[in-house]
Amino acid sequence: MPIYEYEKNGKTAYYYTFEVKDDKGKRKTIKKRGFKGKKEARYAEALTRTEWLRGSYIDPTKIIYKDYITEWLENKQDINKKTRHVNEGHLRNHIIPELGHLPLQKINIVHLEKFIKTLQDKGLADGTIKKIYNLVQTSFNSSIKKELIIKNPFSLLDKSSKPRSGKPKVDYWTKDETKAFLSGFEHRNKIIFILAIYTGMRQGEIMALRWRDVDFENKMLRIRQILDFDGKIEERVKADAGYRSVTVSDKVLSELKKHRSMIIQEKLIAEEYFDHDLVVCQPNGKPSIKTNFHKFWIRQLNKTGVRKIRFHDLRHTCASLLFSVNVHPKVVQELLGHKSIKVTLDTYSHMMPNMQSDAVKALDEMLK
Incomplete structure (x- = not known):
């Protein structure tokens, strides 16, 4: 069968077309465009004919979006393991339930506008909605x-309908809320919250902290590794600035010593113990599982009755409490492991009214 030429974006392209009969004897045309050369088009035509004869040919008009985006993501090579894991979660929890049942060719602007509205109604963060939107648009x-x-139906969306990433929301507890939470329960993993609030460490950093990195004599913690999303200990941190040493208070040291005594007892009574030298671990010594921890976090919030925030907001709580006692932003930057003072100031400038007020008063006194 001949291969046909047509013009695409000012360039010559090729397509094939041929007729077949379905099981009921009804004629249908199979057509495919977009080939750069005749040889490529001819090879694709032969392959499609073979698929038709074997019964494995799929009509593009019958492709369901769930099948298309799942296969598309599986074949996507330019993403890392963590991004793939996050994207698969977006597919499972948001994209497929709303759009998955629709034929790919039937999805229109109305579907997309409703989809975006549904994501917003779920209360998802603006940044998360934007990432989900970008994933569907790329597909x-x-x-x-x-x-x-x-x-492409995305080309028809008004600018006002498209989600905006916006600035990440920074929430945090007050001093009284923090005290209420810490005094509201006891648990073998309470040390996680103590480290988060008193040091501003990230969840992955806390979960991967080793006893060898706890310097009781000099009151320091050395942060050198993280617990990855899939439960594996990685000899790395989020960024170069994440490699740091953190000074801790006598209160934190006391809690760490108490926690270490508990770990030693668990080792003695465990039938089988996997010693990874971890401060935070399961009773058998294995690394904690992040997905299970989220459920644990929600349970403690419900138990204490304290206002609900994200676990990551404990990091912001640490910064807020430090700024409330006029700790210098450079110290906060080093404690939290921000790559630059600009990140700290951009994130927490609204938390520093007292420091600004003191500076203005000091200048006023100087120039009297």
């Missing part, structure tokens, strides 16, 4: 290149 851009759809 449609790919389907355009493969000529599975004629027009």
Whole structure:
């Protein structure tokens, strides 16, 4: 069968087309466009004919979006392991339940507007909605290149309908809320919250802290590794600035010593113990599981009755409490492991009214 030419974006492209009969004897046309050369088009035509004869050919008009985006993500090579894991979660929890049942070619602007509204109604963070939106949009851009759809519905969305990433929300507890939470329960893993509030360490840093990195004599913690999303200890941190030493108070040292005594007892009574030298671990010594920890975190919030925030907001709580007693931003930057003082100031400038007031008063006194 001949291969046909047509013009695409000012360049010559090629397509094939041929007729077949389905099981009921009804004629249908199979057509595929977008080939750069005749040889490529001819090879694709032969492959499609073979698929049709074997019964494995899939009509583009019958492709369901769930099947398309799942296969598209599986074949995507330019993302790392963590991003793939996050994207798969977005597919499972948000994209497939709302759009998955629709034929790829039938999804239109109305579906997309409703989808965005549904994500917003779920109370998801602006940044999360933007990432989900970008994932779906990228999958449609790919389907355009493969000529599975004629027009991309994303091109029809008004600017006002598109989600905005916005500035990440910074929430934190007051001094009284923090005290109420810490005094509201006892648990073998309470040390996680003590470290988060008193040091501003990230969850992955706390979960991977080793006893060898706790310097009781000099009252220091050395942060050198993290617990990855899949429960594996990684000899790395989020950024170069994340490699740091953190000074801790006598209160934190006392809690660490108490926690270490408990770990030693668990080792003695365990039938089998996997010693990874971890401060935070399961009773058998294995690393804690992040997904299980989230449920534990919610249970403690419900038990104490303290206002609900994200666990990551304990890091912001640490910064807020430090600024409330006029600790210098440079010290907070080093404690939290920000890559620059600009990140600290951009994130927490609204928490420093007292420091600004003191500075203005000091200048006023100086120039009297």
